[in-house]
Amino acid sequence: MGASGWIRYAEYDPDPVVVLNALHERELAGGQYHWAEPGVPRPTSVHELQELYGVHERLPQECTHSVLDIFDVHYGAEDVPWAMRPLDEVTVLEKFGTATPTREQFDVVYETYELFCERGSGHFTTLFIDGVPATTVVWGVTGD
Numbered sequence: 001m002g003a004s005g006w007i008r009y010a011e012y013d014p015d016p017v018v019v020l021n022a023l024h025e026r027e028l029a030g031g032q033y034h035w036a037e038p039g040v041p042r043p044t045s046v047h048e049l050q051e052l053y054g055v056h057e058r059l060p061q062e063c064t065h066s067v068l069d070i071f072d073v074h075y076g077a078e079d080v081p082w083a084m085r086p087l088d089e090v091t092v093l094e095k096f097g098t099a100t101p102t103r104e105q106f107d108v109v110y111e112t113y114e115l116f117c118e119r120g121s122g123h124f125t126t127l128f129i130d131g132v133p134a135t136t137v138v139w140g141v142t143g144d
Contacts, residue, residue, distance in 0.1 A: 016136065034064050
């Protein structure tokens with residue numbers, strides 16, 4: 001099938017784990033993610049998804065092609081599988097020309113594919129309205 005890029009927006013919270021959990025809940029409820037095992041019931045939680053990944057060989061190979069493939073927040077300089085990391089301040093300034101990018105600015109830069117992340121991982125950053133944090137955007141490339 002090949003890897004897929006995806007993007008999700010969530011209400012801003014200073015804790016990226018809270019944002020990730022909210023996105024997981026929304027993605028699970030929507031059920032629009034890729035599911036490689038039609039005979040296996042879809043999970044109702046990320047914990048259940050992780051358990052299914054441990055039991056069904058095809059599931060972790062193909063993944064969900066969504067934010068559900070991101071299980072953790074990582075603060076290192078390199079991308080880590082199954083985790084998302086924040087864009088650092090230098091990258092935010094370089095890509096957006098400001099420390100407080102808006103959703104409109106993000107969308108333009110994202111569309112030009114200038115926000116690369118390694119396959120199997122994701123990134124996130126805060127978007128602003130009139131200089132006030134308003135949204136957290138999470139994007140990644142997952143699946144096989």
